Amino acid sequence: MQTYVALLYSIVLGEGRRVVMSDLKAMTESLGLKNVRTLVATGNLVFEARTTKISDLERRLERAFEETFGRHVDIIVRGAGDWLKLAAGNPFPGESVEAGDQVAVRVMRKSAPADAAAALHACAAEDEKVLLVDGDIWVLFSRERPSSRLLAAANHKRMGIGTSRNWNTVRRLAEMVGNRGIGE
Template sequence: MQTYVALLYSIILGEGRRVVMSDLKAMAEGLGLKNVRTLVATGNLVFEARTAKISDLEQRLEKAFEERFGRHVDILVRGAEDWLNLAAGNPFPAESADTGDQVAVRVMRQPVGADAIPALQARAAEDEKVLLVGGDIWLVFSRERPSSRLLAAANHKRFGIGTSRNWNTVRRLAEMIGSRQ
């Protein structure tokens, strides 16, 4: 058995409807996934399954989600070792220690090329940062500005399928799977 992390792009089903994590957990268990756990109410799953291709797990989860909740949602899966490497590769440790909710990573289904980063850096405010690590986009958002142009710029249309998680969530998911290895 291998441990995996799954990240939902969205848990909003429509006007006033959100996915409840207990329903998401039940959906995953219905697929035969083992030791399914959720983290906060934003669509984070940790589970165990027989070793499989990541793309196969993503397709199974997306299909089950659409059948259960009536809407397609992109779901990104990473193996435990890949997730631990992602967390260990955080290029902003000082910022993460101070303001973990302002540091985020856009986890990508397909790695982003380095040529995409200058366009994001051009949208960053003076106190914001952008780096590419292993094909995923790391961001430090401004504490001074309530809204950032970076989040809107790092979207599906520009970079492909991905979803963002703040450092606090990345770290807690790593802690959840770190004890299982």
């Protein structure tokens, strides 16, 4: 058995309806996936399954989600080792300790285009940083400005399928898959 992390792009079903984590957990278990756990109410799953292709897991989860909740949602899956590598590759470790909610990573289904960071720099405020690490887009958001243009700029159309999580969530998911103490 292998441990996996799955991230849902959006758990809003429309008109103020959100996916309840217990329903998401039940859906995941109905696929025969084991030891299913959720983290916060934003569509984060950790589960165990026989070793298989990531793309197969993504398709199975997306199909089950659509059948269960009535709409398609992109789901990005990473194996535990790849998740731990992503967490260890955080290019903003000092800032993450100080303000983990200001550091985020857009976890990509396929590597972001090579010019993604440069394209996003054009939308960044002076005190914001963007780095491409192993195909994922890491962002250090401004502490001075409550709204950043970077979120809108890092959309599916420009960057490809992905979903963002802040450092606090990345770290907690890493702990759930078995590597205690990352970034602490």
